[in-house]
Amino acid sequence: MRSATLAAMTPERPAPLAKQGRGPSMHDVAARAGVSHQTVSRVLNDFPGIRPETRERVLTAIRELGYRRNMAARALATGRSEVIGVIMPEVPHFGPTSTLYAIEHAAKQVGFKPLITTASWDSESMGEALDFLLGRAVDALVVMAQHPDVLAAVDAITDVPVLFVLTGNSHGARSVAVDQVKGTRLALDHLYSLGHRRFQHVTGIAGLTEAQLRRDTFLAFLDEHGLERLPVLEGDWSADAGYRAGLQVADGVTALFVANDPMAIGAIHALEERGLSVPRDVSVVGFDDVPESAYAHPGLTTVHQDFTEVGLRAVSLVFAAINGKEPDVGEAVEPWLVVRDSTGPVRS
Amino acid sequence: MRSATLAAMTPERPAPLAKQGRGPSMHDVAARAGVSHQTVSRVLNDFPGIRPETRERVLTAIRELGYRRNMAARALATGRSEVIGVIMPEVPHFGPTSTLYAIEHAAKQVGFKPLITTASWDSESMGEALDFLLGRAVDALVVMAQHPDVLAAVDAITDVPVLFVLTGNSHGARSVAVDQVKGTRLALDHLYSLGHRRFQHVTGIAGLTEAQLRRDTFLAFLDEHGLERLPVLEGDWSADAGYRAGLQVADGVTALFVANDPMAIGAIHALEERGLSVPRDVSVVGFDDVPESAYAHPGLTTVHQDFTEVGLRAVSLVFAAINGKEPDVGEAVEPWLVVRDSTGPVRS
């Protein structure tokens, strides 16, 4: 089994499942406790008006039988599943991943679990993901929308509450986002205030909201301050792309704004290879504040995005929506600048 | 909503759900197509023996109504859910996260999706996770077992196939693991062959299988070669811990084996702060080969773990088990050494 392959594993129709005996049901528990199945249901759902003794008897029977509620049946009867669907990008970047963990953690607290599926932003892929999750009767949907196109694809969904976790500006009431413009300006203001006047930018994947906003804000900033627009270097979020971009940084540039930390680390590596010292010759600012950035060489100045907060708010909003409450809409999540050693005053 | 809180969100009993009308069912489709609901079911499940014209009529009705299969009902009737439960560590480390993405990707290919829940390794937390997932009628369980204790907790489960994704040695037939001993020896042999004789080790979280194996193998290696056992430095996988450990590396040590890359990066930072150059004074080897390691300063020599392969094999084995086939058990996944610039010959 060197390098497992799934090719041979895809049958035309699902193979005849090895039938496994089902576990005990409410009826079994009821029989054992000498009550009706409905009483068992009531105990399970904490209904009032059960004699303590009866409840105890039921609970004992449950324990003895190792009974476990069948959520499929419950979902069928109630229409709710206590599962929230999460649609993520297919590539494991720091932001979505951190947010996912935060969502999982927060959802657990309120009795929900995430059912994950990944999708790229083309509508076919999105459609499949939606079909799958909605078929699963998820109670709500959290969509990590990297690309403007997904908004339209998902907006048609009315079956369940939908929340966008954007890495950009907000979309309607039901969305959570880190303020990208603010974050970008934090970085650029910092560089500007250190005296830098020749800027260059390494972008994230073209077209993604997040990357686009950082890029647009960068260019706007240049214009506002009457600075020269040097060519923007196209990246793809990877350290590798950062490295390649770093090799192309124009001569005379003293301030490099990189759209995320891994690329910044790659870029710094390239700059040093070219004999340019950071921050003596070039100051570099990243974005994200991944945990390793503090120990990069030199320690990376970067914009911190609070993904934990994003996940928490996402669950909070989704939960409100599920319960039909008005969402407690907040402003965008505020990023902040973490100044370390990769930025310094421009050399005179 | 500064810093969202979930405290106020946990009602005693689930709030009365805002009732949302259910979508169309098979009956609706059947009525529209002028057939019986069973025929609809047959079309949906690709049964043979449907007149093409009938099938077409059904498909049209489905499209027109925007019908979507109710998987809860299907799961109830069939006993299978096409969902595999995944139990992960609560902390977002590189290994489990990468494996998760690989699992999601591979599972999707064979029509499954992962239902994720996190758990620490105490049996209470594990028990909750298991209850949740088994109650969901997951078709199989993938458990990322960081700690020996979880094996026992999960071994009792017989309802569904269980697969362990270990970050250590294997456990019974149904497990996938990267060969930790091999990986560790790769790193140590490399250092030894460069002439190093004074070694020190920074560990992962004490007790975790992975950390324990690397540590044990390290100590065994020392003994085999008659090398001095300097104190082992306790880490917790974080770059931060690596940094702190780096500050405590003993004088005269020329070879530092660090249990993962982030800690290695932190340790290097500390060493440089102490005026020790890597690799001139100290050679450092990490573990994992996170994408940024190539661009660390200096480029980090490390042991590559192929988590994609782990995820793929996990799904492959799980899928086989679900279908009652004998698993195609393979050996442990082989790690390999990636030599970069953080290691060099010992100075004479």
Next chain:
DNA sequence: ATCCGCCATGTTGACGATAACATGTTGACG
């Protein structure tokens, strides 16, 4: 022509839970 059997489809009964309604048993009160 008759019967058999296959093909395409319809009918009925689980699956395991909840919801709505029905029932029997208390105890308080006039």
Next chain:
DNA sequence: CGTCAACATGTTATCGTCAACATGGCGGAT
């Protein structure tokens, strides 16, 4: 001492699907 409300519990219908069996029509073999 009878009545009624409140309480504790039981009974029946329902959710949407699949599985098993039933049916009707049509063609070929006898």
